[in-house]
Amino acid sequence: MAKIIECVPNFSEGRNKEVIEAIVDEVRKAKGVKLLDYSWDYDHNRTVVTFVGGPDDVKAAAFNLAKKASELIDMSIHQGGHPRMGATDVVPFIPVSEVTVDECVEIAKEVGKRIGEELNIPVYLYEDAATKPDRQNLADVRKGQYEGFFEKIKKGEWKPDFGPQIMNVKSGATAVGVRVPLIAYNINLGTNDISIADKIAKAIRYIGGGLRYVKAMGVKLQERNIVQVSMNIVNYEKTSIYRAFEMVKMEAQRYGVPVLGSELVGLAPMKALLDCAEYYLQLENFNIDQILEKRIEN
Amino acid sequence: MAKIIECVPNFSEGRNKEVIEAIVDEVRKAKGVKLLDYSWDYDHNRTVVTFVGGPDDVKAAAFNLAKKASELIDMSIHQGGHPRMGATDVVPFIPVSEVTVDECVEIAKEVGKRIGEELNIPVYLYEDAATKPDRQNLADVRKGQYEGFFEKIKKGEWKPDFGPQIMNVKSGATAVGVRVPLIAYNINLGTNDISIADKIAKAIRYIGGGLRYVKAMGVKLQERNIVQVSMNIVNYEKTSIYRAFEMVKMEAQRYGVPVLGSELVGLAPMKALLDCAEYYLQLENFNIDQILEKRIEN
Numbered sequence: 001m002a003k004i005i006e007c008v009p010n011f012s013e014g015r016n017k018e019v020i021e022a023i024v025d026e027v028r029k030a031k032g033v034k035l036l037d038y039s040w041d042y043d044h045n046r047t048v049v050t051f052v053g054g055p056d057d058v059k060a061a062a063f064n065l066a067k068k069a070s071e072l073i074d075m076s077i078h079q080g081g082h083p084r085m086g087a088t089d090v091v092p093f094i095p096v097s098e099v100t101v102d103e104c105v106e107i108a109k110e111v112g113k114r115i116g117e118e119l120n121i122p123v124y125l126y127e128d129a130a131t132k133p134d135r136q137n138l139a140d141v142r143k144g145q146y147e148g149f150f151e152k153i154k155k156g157e158w159k160p161d162f163g164p165q166i167m168n169v170k171s172g173a174t175a176v177g178v179r180v181p182l183i184a185y186n187i188n189l190g191t192n193d194i195s196i197a198d199k200i201a202k203a204i205r206y207i208g209g210g211l212r213y214v215k216a217m218g219v220k221l222q223e224r225n226i227v228q229v230s231m232n233i234v235n236y237e238k239t240s241i242y243r244a245f246e247m248v249k250m251e252a253q254r255y256g257v258p259v260l261g262s263e264l265v266g267l268a269p270m271k272a273l274l275d276c277a278e279y280y281l282q283l284e285n286f287n288i289d290q291i292l293e294k295r296i297e298n
Numbered sequence: 299m300a301k302i303i304e305c306v307p308n309f310s311e312g313r314n315k316e317v318i319e320a321i322v323d324e325v326r327k328a329k330g331v332k333l334l335d336y337s338w339d340y341d342h343n344r345t346v347v348t349f350v351g352g353p354d355d356v357k358a359a360a361f362n363l364a365k366k367a368s369e370l371i372d373m374s375i376h377q378g379g380h381p382r383m384g385a386t387d388v389v390p391f392i393p394v395s396e397v398t399v400d401e402c403v404e405i406a407k408e409v410g411k412r413i414g415e416e417l418n419i420p421v422y423l424y425e426d427a428a429t430k431p432d433r434q435n436l437a438d439v440r441k442g443q444y445e446g447f448f449e450k451i452k453k454g455e456w457k458p459d460f461g462p463q464i465m466n467v468k469s470g471a472t473a474v475g476v477r478v479p480l481i482a483y484n485i486n487l488g489t490n491d492i493s494i495a496d497k498i499a500k501a502i503r504y505i506g507g508g509l510r511y512v513k514a515m516g517v518k519l520q521e522r523n524i525v526q527v528s529m530n531i532v533n534y535e536k537t538s539i540y541r542a543f544e545m546v547k548m549e550a551q552r553y554g555v556p557v558l559g560s561e562l563v564g565l566a567p568m569k570a571l572l573d574c575a576e577y578y579l580q581l582e583n584f585n586i587d588q589i590l591e592k593r594i595e596n
């Protein structure tokens with residue numbers, strides 16, 4: 001398999017379809033990258049784009065998107081429900097195949113540097129690319145949002161990693177980082193009592209004392225008249241899907257509630273599911289190179 | 299993903315390394331195919347080669363291997379422990395990616411025709427390529443082996459599908475067919491009592507009244523001082539790995555024997571393991587296109 005990196009930039013525009021398409025066009029016309037998905041939300045006033053490709057091509061395309069967004073989006077008039085600090089709000093790079101986290105960090109730095117210097121936008125490296133522990137968590141970096149950043153940026157500890165130490169009025173500031181793929185995973189319960197889903201969510205999620213890489217909340221599925229524990233597994237290599245599944249099942253038992261099933265939302269890396277097969281089948285000495293498709297691509 | 303077919307020809311030579319390498323070289327020098335594996339056995343006096351590629355390239359390589367074997371192997375002096383009827387004993391084509399069984403059957407027919415007409419070797423189509431029900435089972439086709447075929451071939455019902463209705467003294471006869479990938483899968487038991495592994499194997503295998511696509515036997519692992527149920531799952535789409543695993547566990551319970559673990563021998567298609575994850579996680583509406591790697595390749 002070739003080196004493949006995924007990039008999932010978020011832009012502060014989810015209403016003007018022309019602007020959204022103009023940004024996405026930068027992926028469509030970029031060489032060597034593939035647009036996997038893009039979706040926008042009116043209330044959030046935000047668009048999420050997903051594309052993949054080799055290191056150099058992803059690097060070039062990510063910068064071009066940020067450049068286009070800096071031309072078309074004016075943060076000084078932006079309103080929306082989702083926390084944000086810039087036109088190109090966040091640019092995560094995600095290692096997918098034959099690429100290390102360190103290689104992605106190098107890419108994040110190169111793209112961050114270009115956004116900072118060529119577009120004159122303050123850039124913060126976050127998560128695995130962070131240069132300080134207090135910049136790892138995106139929520140901490142973005143705290144205060146666009147409006148608050150005019151003051152925040154003046155503080156010594158919030159000097160940007162790249163670009164000017166002064167807010168860009170039109171484009172705001174941008175976070176560029178590296179993270180492992182996030183898995184959106186839901187577990188459906190045989191009850192319509194939302195309080196049970198909420199209690200289970202609280203028990204299994206990190207902030208409630210649960211699994212280190214799980215975010216969770218209870219959600220009501222009106223149509224099926226059931227509730228669901230809706231999760232983000234933010235590091236499936238450390239917190240496997242099967243562990244979240246078994247823990248929800250375990251917690252559901254105390255309420256006498258059965259697990260009806262689960263669902264994977266969107267994409268997941270092959271390894272995330274192979275790990276589950278490996279666990280349940282108690283496979284000894286399993287190696288991902290035993291997967292025919294993997295061998296063929298190598 | 300491109301069209302990919304796997305071909306696993308078996309040759310009646312497992313002792314003369316020069317001959318073996320000369321045959322394998324036909325894969326190494328063929329364009330558009332990739333050698334995944336080859337292994338030989340002295341006692342069986344037999345070599346198994348595994349390669350993959352697109353339809354046209356696999357077709358060309360398969361014929362060239364059979365041609366080379368017909369030049370270098372003399373069946374009239376061959377001896378070995380494994381049943382065999384020809385220098386190129388059997389040539390199975392296996393659909394791997396974006397290819398239907400029917401497409402593979404067409405390829406088997408084209409390759410069989412060339413082996414029959416150009417190399418003057420009687421050819422029998424078997425399994426999914428069989429032209430009659432009594433030729434589906436390779437063991438039935440090969441019955442009587444090389445030595446018995448001089449008489450067998452004269453019978454009306456054993457007229458070859460291609461080539462002469464007279465045995466080729468030097469090269470014997472060849473079976474060409476299509477099958478789904480076979481999965482070699484073993485389950486280790488927490489006992490050294492081989493009779494328990496044998497009893498479980500008999501209970502779960504097809505001929506014992508067990509699962510339709512499972513062949514199984516008990517095997518002793520001397521070094522670990524345990525026994526194992528060793529299986530071939532000959533159609534993993536119909537008989538999933540997890541079903542074999544759960545059934546062995548179930549049968550082992552009546553002997554008070556724990557399942558220590560299981561192992562996948564060699565290669566398996568991604569789907570065979572994804573099916574297990576899907577079962578154990580009770581995934582609803584799962585689609586293989588949700589696998590990131592699969593989406594990227596498309």
